[in-house]
Amino acid sequence: MLHQAVILVGGRGTRLGALTDDTPKPLLPVGGRPFLAYLIDELFRQGFNDILLLAGYRGDRIERFCQEMLRPGLRLRCMTEPEPAGTGGALRTVSDQLEAQFLLLNGDTLFDINLNDFSTPPLSADGDVLARMALRRVPDTARYGSIVLESSRIVAMLEKGPAGKGLINGGIYLLDRRAVDRLPPSPCSIETDLFPLLAAEGAIEGRVYDRFFLDIGVPDDFALAQSAIPASRRRKAAFFDRDGVLNEDIGFAHRPDQITWMPGARKAVKRLNDAGFLVFVVTNQGGVARGLYGEEHVRTLHRWMQEELRAVGAHVDAFYHCPHHPDHGKAPYRTDCRCRKPEPGMLLQAMAEWPVEPLGSFLVGDRETDVQAAQRAGIEGTLHLGGDLDALVAGILARSGTGTEVETAR
Ligand SMILES: [Mg+2]
The missing domain is CATH 3.90.550.10 (Spore Coat Polysaccharide Biosynthesis Protein SpsA; Chain A)
Structure with missing residues (x-):
């Protein structure tokens, strides 16, 4: 690339x-x-x-x-x-x-x-x-x-x-x-x-x-x-849960060979890039607390996903992961944190680090806890239980009138 x-x-x-x-x-x-x-x-x-x-x-x-x-x-x-x-x-x-x-x-x-x-x-x-x-x-x-x-x-x-x-x-x-x-x-x-x-x-x-x-x-x-x-x-942002939304959820995936992109996932990210949205991944990675893999595996995998996306004209602005779990593993990962969804910590961090316009921003997840995190962060959350992710995102953009919006300086 x-x-x-x-x-x-x-x-x-x-x-x-x-x-x-x-x-x-x-x-x-x-x-x-x-x-x-x-x-x-x-x-x-x-x-x-x-x-x-x-x-x-x-x-x-x-x-x-x-x-x-x-x-x-x-x-x-x-x-x-x-x-x-x-x-x-x-x-x-x-x-x-x-x-x-x-x-x-x-x-x-x-x-x-x-x-x-x-x-x-x-x-x-x-x-x-x-x-x-x-x-x-x-x-x-x-x-x-x-x-x-x-x-x-x-x-x-x-x-x-x-x-x-x-x-x-x-x-x-x-x-x-x-x-x-x-x-x-x-x-x-x-x-x-x-x-x-x-x-x-x-x-x-x-x-x-x-x-x-x-x-x-x-x-x-x-x-x-x-x-x-x-x-x-100042841009609207789209937040994606990772496993089960962008890639198939096989449980604790942490290597590129374990990743199968979900239908329409990369297209959905590109559609949002084209429309001027910021795009973030917010993913619970309790496998780190459980000692199944390290945070370096998570970061390496996300760099690989980024290059896969760029090859089709798309990108993610930042990947946020929560390595903690309240009941598994050892300190410092075994903790009641503010980032593990349904807590909104990862979304709030992205909104503090980037110029996010909350109105019109949204999250797509495959669990109720994802949607709860979105609500606690003050943005819309949508449950995606399969099917084409790009079609879902196109629908969200069309409803908000963003898909056809043309921004001009004058
Ligand atoms: Mg998921």
Whole structure:
């Protein structure tokens, strides 16, 4: 699976005037945080944990920011170009550090898409297509430049779009490393030198997403971003019990070879990712207290499940497990805890650690104790006793009107 993302953070941001005199545009504060922090959060939660920042102007500040953003499981590096060589030149200088395929993001736009859907399936390793671009439909392309899409191929990139509705570049790309070899001599720009060249050869695919999009490089949108971006981070959440809901309940499963996905389970998670929900797993693992397996087995299994999900364009934002039991095993696992369902501890922890909007959030479980945990956490709980999980989730979304909701910045 794809784990690498490269973010272009060398932009000077001249359109924003004095704001960027001493600060690279991606570090400008938005709702009290550097804009770039939102991009890194978004990548990391969706499983892209190897992030390379390509810095130029005031690269020292980007490097300091990297230190502040470090967290377990995240590899975050910054490369500052010695002299301005354009976005293309910057990418070429790190070509030996690039995976065969990787995500590339503009550091001054936020496009709220399911990145695992976007990168699935990967580009064919020996095919003619070297790039995929995420596209946004807008009411007026005039200020952006527009993209001409024919079936799934980009056939033209117009620098100034005609007035009226159309498609624009959403600033997120899937790139084959072979595309880097096609860069013209430095200095050069990926957007204005490489992509038009590839488009002329039919070597770029486009995928359209009607999701929240904002470009902070434009003064009006930078002002709008101050409230719109923090508000857009607040999401409804879906909580899933694991055994008997996502995978068949065989009793104390703790290894990948013991996991059989339930019908529609992975599709259901993807549907929620596509709709902008946070997705959590909340699972009682009393087998740990009983000494049948360790917490490291639980974590390893969940990492495996995550990669299985990502292969079909889905992801879980966090797995929470309760290793305790009131009557079995030894301390510290033998205890009356607050996390074992029907107690709501795992749900409350997720709601404290993530920007969850409780209204419209829900849990799906296969036992009454699951539903009770949901009720105690103040959200809706649904009992799922078999059948297609995706159909159940589609029904829940349709009833709440979420399935058809299109979020826009303007
Ligand atoms: Mg269960």
